[in-house]
Every structure is written in structure tokens, then in C-alpha cells.
Amino acid sequence: MHLYEENRVAVCARDAEPADADRLNWRDAADWTLVVNTASGTTGPWSWPEGNGPRRVVETANFDEWLESIVAGRGIGIVPEVAERRIHHPALCFLPLDGAPPIRVRLAYLPNAGAGAQPALLRRFLDAASTCTHASEA
Template sequence: MDIELRHLRAFSSVARHRSFSRAAEELLITQPALSRTIAQLENRLSVLLLDRSSRHVELTETGARFLDHAERVLAAMDDALAVVQHRGALRLGFSWLLPDPWAQRTFSRFEEDTGASVSLSRADDPIQALRQRTVDIALVRGDAEVPAGMRAVRLYDEPRVAVCSRDSDLARFTHLAWADVPHWALVINTVSGTTGPSSWPDGQRPAKVIETANYDEWLETVAAGRGIGIVPEVAERRAQHPALRFVPLVGAPPSPVRLVHLPDTQRTLVRRFLDAALRSASE
């Protein structure tokens, strides 16, 4: 029978999601194309694998038995690819300052477990780098919505801290309340920043916002006294800039750290990296 891996991957995805629309989104194909692929598989096997009569897609009895075998075949193929990729590299995209010690623990664990290496790629917009497939997985901060077709895994939350010029009035404060941040001119990174006007409800947002396009522009704009910034506290440990002062922030919501990837890229290595990342995040 002319059964291809794409047939098995399509069937496995629909079976897991119990939905053609969600499976199509995961596989980055249109729903009609996915439906045709499943129909081809059923025609070539001369069996009905999925019951489409109810509101939700369900496996037939034959489909449930076939799924077990199909997933074993897919797992075996992933293992075979892992052998080929054993000396390969996983490309990790990031916009600024990788979290520590999470990054060092994760890289060491992943490389020891797989024999592959982690290749680092700094990009102002890691999500765009994923779209262009110049990276395999991206570290993303903040709670911006992940584009359709991509998967996100939340690692942990980072506390936030305020930052200002050493000549700013804020530099003399012992702390700053989150509710008082909108009273100051706020410098934001529109591409990869974690804090922006939408971080506050309507009517409570900063009156003045200065936009920058990347971390370096944001850093120097704050240092020049154009406004204050809000950033995960890793910057306080790592940003060695003589013109900056960091001020504790009280009552601020945490900033999530996530790994984002496409489901069809370096499947085995991405899965192994996610395993290592989650273990490191829990330590």
C-alpha cells in the first residue's frame, strides 16, 4: 500500500486533537488539505478510521487500534532521525539576555543527553526568526499571544524591576509601586519588550510612551533620561551600565518566560530540548 509518513502524521494529529481544525493548525496545512490526506489514508486501507458523524471527531474501533501502531511507526522514525541528527545542532533564538542559571543548566543537560549542540542566534524578533525558519526554537518573554500554528511552553515567571537614569528623580526612591508607573514617561521595546501600555487597564495607562525597536535602543534611551523602563530582574544582574539605576518594583505582575516552536521543525531535538528546559526550570 502506498502509505506515507504524512498520512500517519495527519491521522495521529487529528486523533490526538479530536479536531480537524486544530490538527490543521498544528501541521500548518489547510483543513481541506488535511481532510483529503485522511481520506486518502482511509481509501488506501479500505477502512474507516475516524467517525465524523458526531459534533466531535472520534476514533472508530479500527482507528483506535491503528493509532497505536501508527504512533509506534512515527516514534521509530523520530528515533532514526535522532541518530542522524546526533551531531547536529538546535538553533535557539533569543532577543536579549538569556535567563541564568536556567540557560547554562539546560544547554549542558541537552548536549549531554543528545550529543547535539545548541547554536545561539540573537534576533530582535525571535518569532519572526521562527517564521523564517532561521531558528528551531525561540525563547520569548512576556504574555503576547503566540501566532497560530506555533506551540508555546511556559517555563516560569520572572519578577519585574524598574530602571531609570542615575540622574532621574526615581533613582532616589527605595521602591516604586506598579500602580504609580503610569505617572512616569515609559520607555518600551515594541518588538521584544515585556511591558507596554496594554499592561495596564484602559484609563490607567502611561500618559507618555517612548517607543524603541530593540533592547539596545531601549537601554540607551533609558540611560539618556528619556523615561523609565520596566524589565525582568535578570537585567539588574547582567546589564552593567554606569548610567542606569534599578529600583525595586512593588505589586507588579510577573513576566512569563516561554519557549515557542513550530511543530514540524527538528521534532526529536526540540522535544529533547523542551524536556531539558522544563527540568532546569523546576530546579
């Protein structure tokens, strides 16, 4: 179920070159080294048409490794803008990212999971999520 779309922001080490900029542009991705969380990241080489993304990619296995790789200046990360409110690290800098496609936030569930009262509870949850999403769009 599609809930909403969220803008992307770039994150880099405070003492890295991109931190001097006011903002970055999605079209300039080929010039960046992109740090990608292969376990749960939302942006990676797959986010660009073939040949248009970053030429250099640093893959990490989890969030902590991703974060520390960026802090160490190995490259930049690209995350949903909610991350700017959730990630608090004194060595990081968040930059607006012009021209980036939004990230689609979806709710995934197994429609036939459980028995008894669970299907009714799932339906109520899905209805509530849908109602909240539609209310925020108004």
C-alpha cells in the same frame, strides 16, 4: 510551554528623579514616562488595563535606542529582574517594583519543524527544559 515567572524591576537614569527612591510601585505608573522597546520589550502600555498605565510613552525601535533613551532621562524602563544582572551601564539605576505582575517566560517552537532526527532532538530539549523548570520550582 510555560517555563517560569520572573519579577519586574524598574530601570532609570542614575541622575533622574526616580533614582532617589528606594523602590517604585506598579500602581503609580500613570505618573511615569515609560520608555518601551517596540521590537522586543516585555512591558508596554499593553501591560496595564485600559487607562491605568503610563500616560506618557516613549517608543524606541530596538534595545540600544531603549537603553540610551533611559540613560538620557527620557523616562523609565521596566524589565525582567534578570536584566539587572545582564545590563551593566554606569548611568543606570535599577529599582524594585512593588505590585507588578510577573513576566511569564515561555518556550516557543514549531512542533512540526524539520525532518529526520530533529523531532527527537526537539523532544529531548523540551523534556530537559520542562525537567529543569520543575526542579527549580521544588
